[in-house]
Amino acid sequence: MKKYIIPAALMLILSSCKTRTTGDAPINTQTAIASSSAFFNKIKENTDFQQLKINTRITAETGSFIPPLDATIYIEKDQKVWINMVAIFLNVGRGIATPEGIKGYEKWNKTYIESDFSYLNSLLNVNFIDYGAFQNLLLGKTFIPVNDKDFKVTKNAQGYLLSSVKNLKFTNNGKVSEYNASLSYNADMDLEKVSLNKVDEPDELEVSYSNWENFENARLPKNVKIIIKGAQNSQILLENTKFESSKMVTPYSVPNNYTKTEIK
Numbered sequence: 001m002k003k004y005i006i007p008a009a010l011m012l013i014l015s016s017c018k019t020r021t022t023g024d025a026p027i028n029t030q031t032a033i034a035s036s037s038a039f040f041n042k043i044k045e046n047t048d049f050q051q052l053k054i055n056t057r058i059t060a061e062t063g064s065f066i067p068p069l070d071a072t073i074y075i076e077k078d079q080k081v082w083i084n085m086v087a088i089f090l091n092v093g094r095g096i097a098t099p100e101g102i103k104g105y106e107k108w109n110k111t112y113i114e115s116d117f118s119y120l121n122s123l124l125n126v127n128f129i130d131y132g133a134f135q136n137l138l139l140g141k142t143f144i145p146v147n148d149k150d151f152k153v154t155k156n157a158q159g160y161l162l163s164s165v166k167n168l169k170f171t172n173n174g175k176v177s178e179y180n181a182s183l184s185y186n187a188d189m190d191l192e193k194v195s196l197n198k199v200d201e202p203d204e205l206e207v208s209y210s211n212w213e214n215f216e217n218a219r220l221p222k223n224v225k226i227i228i229k230g231a232q233n234s235q236i237l238l239e240n241t242k243f244e245s246s247k248m249v250t251p252y253s254v255p256n257n258y259t260k261t262e263i264k
Contacts, residue, residue, distance in 0.1 A: 048217040082250035125203035128170040140221040
């Protein structure tokens, strides 16, 4: 049952870019950007849109065979993320995320989930994802808290690198987790890669973005790659083929005789 419900839930998330290996130097604020605070304000800007429809091709690797899926992802800013997945012209699953949590079902095993964001955090081996972070992750925006006190900014030939100067601490349901983090941006301030490593544990999360394009008032990535390392390694690749700003009807209801499930 996990074979299909895990990728179905992960696909609510949104290729890879090559790791940069050039030498770094302290940021030159006179030629790169007016000030460190301006830099952080820039990378934390919200994407300018009201609704966004994305046609995408999803490939998942979880240790079990999962066929590539065609999907429609529809985002209403700060309100909901809706996804419909199709394999060989057949609907195989649907999900929706709101600030209250996530819901999803898959037809292979007739199972469904209803959870707060602790479910998604468990899948990603982190504990800080809420709706805002999830939406930013899908759109290629900075989805972890960053500020000039916790990060060092360096400039290289490709753009900018942020490296945490101390462990980042996140608390969820009384549990504190600590991470080392690095984020790379190109010269246009597009996010290229986020790497998170949990302190004293083998859990890692890496999200990469590439092939950015202009769409109306926004910059959006056409390729997104999510790599999860831990007790079980997983990988999700999304190849976004089309962006639209048209409104959509987003129905969601669990079919009869489906079984609720949880990942442990």
